[in-house]
Amino acid sequence: MADLPTTSYAVLGLLAGGKMSRYDIAQLAEQSIANFWTIAKSQVYSELSRLEDLGLVKGKDVAQKALPDKRVYEMTALGRKALRGWLESPGYEGDRYRSGFLVKWFFSDSMDASKRSHLLDQYTQQARARLNALEGAVEYLSSIPEAKYMRETALLGLMVTRAVVEWTEEVREPGGSKRATRRARA
Amino acid sequence: MADLPTTSYAVLGLLAGGKMSRYDIAQLAEQSIANFWTIAKSQVYSELSRLEDLGLVKGKDVAQKALPDKRVYEMTALGRKALRGWLESPGYEGDRYRSGFLVKWFFSDSMDASKRSHLLDQYTQQARARLNALEGAVEYLSSIPEAKYMRETALLGLMVTRAVVEWTEEVREPGGSKRATRRARA
């Protein structure tokens, strides 16, 4: 009974903080792990149903005045054990990386140079934006001692993104579009 | 008629090299773009059907003695135009990154230190293996002038993987498992 998809355990893990509505869990997922493991809102709902069927969480409907009723979940003892068991079991779902940009780049032989250069500009710009955000996140998390591992996940994102930015600089051909000159790291 | 998923264009792009059987295309996908855009074998088949319905490729059954019959495809003029149009159109499907390892790491507060350390070892080892493979690939591709962009995609993988390895070194806590000492880059 131990082999659920990673997403299930992720939801379970998010719930470890205490009783939460599924809407809130979805929200939290977006703000915490979304950078390396996105979970669609609706998927949170279905995962919770499954987890409840398995007895790892239990949910209860809560009526609200003015706002729609909500369903609030909390982990069971069994759920806590399952999460722990999963965490400590060896192995993990392999990293998957998928880049629409690289697909274009891979075939970009048959593109004319200006279009290709523009493509790269676009990618660079996005990478830099991401870099900024991650720098902020890491710095912020550094101030919270309990957030050690959270910070480290952000740090990996940061280091990887830095590498991406460096790559864009390395492959940029001189004489491309003028728009390419944007100052890096403030 | 221009908005197909990236996978469709990837298949189309792979076919740009000339007539190929769908089995071979799947094979080629595995050996070329799989690092940043995996396409399951069976997906190649369905994509080709779709592309044929759209008139972007055309296929023909070829009988073989001893080996099972195969179906061979080639691009149409329309297909060539569609690929070109897609390549030169601005934008691309956003990068998606998903790391089962990081999910565990994120929640690893509640793991005991030795298990966590072992987890990191495992990840490090895989990253190093990947690094080696990519170093080889980049070096090899450097010797083929026509493979410029192919080489650059591999280079991005390499630089990113290097960053990952550096991260593993940065977050490794001293006094972990002894197994952690493995010499890097030969």
Add this chain to the structure above:
DNA sequence: GTTCCCATGTAACCCGTTACATGATTTT
């Protein structure tokens, strides 16, 4: 001379994303 891999393909299933719905609160 079994056992494993290759070449070729189909079918089923599930995960994940997008679209749809709706009443209340805040914004313009």
Add this chain to the structure above:
DNA sequence: AAAATCATGTAACGGGTTACATGGGAAC
């Protein structure tokens, strides 16, 4: 007062992965 956003949720679709099938050649 109209428009956007929030809080809450369901439904449908499609992409992607895994499992299944099969006969010939290669390996041991």
